[in-house]
Amino acid sequence: MARLKKRYWFSFIFMLIISLLGLFGWHYWLSFKQKNQLTLDWHGFNISLDGLSFDTFTVSQQSQLSLTAKNLHVSWSNLSAENVDIYWQPVNAKVENISDHGVDGEADHLDRSEFDTSSFSSMLYWLPKAIHIHSLRFYQNKVPLFDIKLDMNKQPQAIQLELSTNTQYAAKLSTVLQFNEADSRIEIQHGMLTTSLAQFGIQNGDLSLPFKGSITQKQLTLTNLNDASFSLKKANVSEDFIINDLRGNIRFQVQSLLPFQLNQTSATGQLTISEFNGLYKNSEIKSATGNIYLSVNNNNFTLSTSDLHIQEINLGIGFEKVNVAGAYSSTLTAPTRGIITWKKLQARLFSGQLFVDKGKLNLTRLPQQINVRLKQIQLKDVLAKYPVEGLAGNGAIDGILPITLSEVKNNNELSYKLVIKNGQLVSTNQGELQFENSALKDYVKNNPNMKILTDILKNFHYTKLSSKVDYANDIAKLGLTIQGNNLDVQNGKAVNLNITLEENIAKLMTSLLLSDQISEPIRKRIEARLKKNHDK
Template identity: 30%
Template sequence: MTKRRTILVWAVAGLALLVLGFGFYGGFRWQQLKRDLGIVTLDVSGVRLTLDHFAVRQMVLVRQPSADERLAVTLDNLRLDFADGWRLLPLRSLSIDRLDARWQPAASKNDDNQPLPLPDPEQLNDWSAWLPRQGQIASLDLTVPCTSGTCRAQGQLGWQLGEEELLPATLDLQLDHQPHRLALALHAYEQDSDTHLDLGLQLDGQQRLSMQNQLTAQTDSTLWRGTLAMNELPEAPWLLAWLKEWLAYTPPALPTLPEQMRIGAGWALQLDTQTLAEDWQALNGELRLSANLPAPWPVVGLGQLQGQLDLSLLADDGLWIPTELAGDVTLQPAADLFAALPAQLRPSAVSLKIIPTEADEATQALPLSVQLSASGPSPVTLDTRLVLATAVPYAATFDQTRLTLRSPTMTEADFSLQGLEADLRLSGRVSQQGATIRFDKNSRLRVDSLSAASGLTASKLMLQLAGIGVEAGFAEGELQRLAITGKPAVTASEVKQPALRPQGWRWSGTLNADLSKATLDGPLGNDAGLSLPLKLNHTWTNSATRLDLTLPELFLRAGNPLAATFADWPPLLELNNGRLQGQAQLNLPGSGPLAASAKLSAKGLGGIYDRTELSGLDVEISAALRRDQLRLDVTELTLREANPGFTFGPLRFAGEYAGPLDNLDQGRLAWSIAEVRLLGGRLWLEPGMADLGSGTQQLKAHLRGLQLPLLLEAYPAEGLSGTGVIDGELQLQRSEAGISIEQGSLQAREPGGALQFRSPKIQALGQANPAMRLITEALDDFHYDLLASDVHYAADGTLDLGLKLHGRNPALEGGRPINFSINLEEDIPALLTSLQLSDRVSESIQRRVQERLR
């Protein structure tokens, strides 16, 4: 006995340790499972388990798998009854006195475009096996997220299933919105080989919506037939106010009295259950809808709809083709329906009237008269005759179409429009494969005024669109081909821009556009007579634009349209002879600085600059703009003759300039040729460079072969003549004050020459003044062997000459040598003014000088 007792003791101890071990292990696994499932609280009280049922007085479950996701469920008095005969399934019934669930989901990371997978019939049967055959939740309290934040629903839920199968089944859901009640009843059953689903909606005990569905399984699809009916909804005010908490819309202000309304629909559609989840639009069949809405009713995604609509549709692989259509409806759009449009173009209300017209019995087509109008800041009207093909190939043809738009003001970041009016006359055809649209006669856009951020303004802008055609090709619902062609015309009564003189402009030409680029080609002209052939290319992929302009050969004898076009044209420059031609190219990339280049050729230009006559100017200039740096290349500039009061020329120059566009006076000027023929001689600069941004610049000029007779002829001194050839060296200095000569020297070539000063005034001075008699007699016929002078010229125009003259008069005192030292000071601007008041220059220059003196 002692041994047996010992074995028994050890057995009991071992069993206790085993139970204790299983308890510890079970507790550990339970804690680990709670952490894996995110369960932070699980309280169960009043548990009772018998052979035929399971009961819990209260259960509290709180699950929080992440920081922003939480589910809290409270159950009171749950009872689950089992099947008879020691079988667990099927569960006989479930009753809950109160279910309180509060759910806060995590931030969704799923793609909204992912299709929702649908369970197959086998899955439904597997799930239904675990559903109690009947159930009742006496008090249901749900708190879930909605568009307004968090919404709460209270009510009751009950269901009844078949004894062995899922069907027949009924579901009753009641939601309380004190003092109102919404009841939803669903009844599903099988009859022969069809499955029926009947749905009913009651509001405050009154049947308001009924829907019958019949599903018939076929070989590779399911036939879905059904009807829907709603005749009135006097409960609309409180129902819409309640739905406002759940849906993102503002309910309309409906009358307090019940309003009659009618919505009826019937359909017979073939569903491909294998692909329905991926492509739910791939339907075939027929749908008919009839609605009479005397008051505005909300439609999800559209807004508030009012009016009458009768519609029959044919579905062909997801393509819905109207076979009957008539309606007169008004839409108050939802706030985000037209959010993509500028604020000034968003309508406040849209009305649509569709009237069937007589059809040709020989063709399968639906002719309609469509009238659409939109009210708001920019009223829009559309009136068209539309013909819909109701058989393959499906298409819509429209003609006699007129679209009008009036917008008083339209303001965007880069431009502003005032008084926009559009009047478009259209015709065309649209199908699944493509579309063809044509702008008919009198199609135009008109703008009273346009202002752009660049300082450009245009008034009475008109765009003529007649003849423009649009062709598009589609493949699998996407645009694959686009072609826009035509000959538009643009006119503006006045264009203002800082670089242009205000006047009218016009352009007409050809338009070609496709998915990769757009091209405009035609002449641009203005009221001044300027005509510039223009070609514009814009690439859509990189938003790059290229503009090519051509200046055809312009004969200035007939006038100078350039001076009448550009505001920066030098006001003192008049060109009235010769011809000009050129080309320019502007490249504006999608990102980065613009680039430009130009070439200008001039032949035989003549005219006036300031108070100088110009003639025979030939020049070739190339210009390039890169990264705000301007470069000018003068291949050769030749001026045959200039006359500021005396004639000189020709003048030749070849060189280049480079400098910043915003500060042109800080650039660099370089030359290889800079010379002028002056009074029979040649004055030139050695090849060099001048930095215009520096304070001063030293330049050295050379003078060779100046003919003294020509100089004295140009100088307005009465009775002074002579012979000789003058050479010299001049040290020029450029500064902010202007051009000056700090050091200069002139000297006559050997063997010298002669001077005669035979003025009656000088002779009278010699007779009156004995000291001057010797000078006047010597200069009467002075033969010099030395004529030299220092030269100083100030930036204010004062010329100082220190003359040294050595020679003799053969008729005076036996021709003894005579030396003269003479200091001369001359105001060159005043001297030129006196010359320009004479008949040495044109009457135009004389008038300019006289006006300036006044």
């Protein structure tokens, strides 16, 4: 009997140690549970040499947090689960319902509690060596936010973490969380986010984002390791805005207080565009390149560029070699009510130049005026783009167009309108006009007194051409004054011609677009809008 007892003496001591550790662990868990006001529930419990198994296991904290795991298996070295569902109700939503019961102070304290990095070391100690969750789903106010697969491996004072999505929005994130005990800081090392973007109207999109960072008790910091690359083949950003091609690189740095609040975040970023083509309403943007900088400081943000180049913007009239240097500043709470400033805004137009005087627009203090200047606009190019039967000419024109920008509210939707009043165009040198067609000949037959005018216009040499320009509600009005002569008529007698022209610019741009080699999406947009207006 004594020999039998000696045989099991070691096993008895081992079981005693396990029991004591279990009691210690259970006591620790009870104190932790009471401190954090947790409740537990489980079904289908099973214990074996391999560990503990549960069909379902639920942990909840009052009505704010609930975690339910299915097919959960726990051992000293591993934790795995088929599904883990986390339901979270923000404290603010809870406060709205129970503030009359006098718990606002407590809820506010919970919502503003700091992230305790020192607990990371304790958590790391008790974690199993490996964790695998096939489907981790997070819900806020019962609304699903994401569904991911989680794999975690414990290393000395660190966690190697891999996350990947279980949805058609394919994304993968991997990183190492290293605990720096001396500084009570969690280092985010070797971070990499890769994704194939396939949501929000995006087709064939890819993003590769290497990053690093740190988490302290009060602050989160993230920054890129190398330039992050991205590409989009097509993206329907909105009904008006479509991206056809977009490629480039990203640099960024983000700092935020913990717990996270958008109005206490600072960030800087640089978007380097190597290729961009797109559509905005009825205009086509071709071959844009350059750098765009983003700065966020608490509730304020600024987008700026010093060298944005666009090969062409086609509105029916082509603005080529567009160069922009400027900025847009606003707040995150009212992003469309900001201030536009620019140092350079210019483009080639009809073999001449268009540029805007240096200035700014405050979108909260409209109406405001900007001056658009024209230089060396070639008349022959204007007539080639906007042909009139039998009309030809040449010469160069300068001008200034004072444009007033105002806001318009229609069915609670804010839009903007342009008005030009007393714009001026004037020729910079002498030029020629030739005008003769069948309609003009028929007109002369019925009005013999106009024959001398038609004869003059067959080869009219002007010494000065000027025009007053007004524009409002899509209608442009030009009051032309032309001085010159025809050497073959009345011995070259000087003639002053006064001509008034009126044109619906919206319809003109539409007709020019339809007559040009435009992209098929714009053609479909225009045809759909014309059909809609016709059916009204």
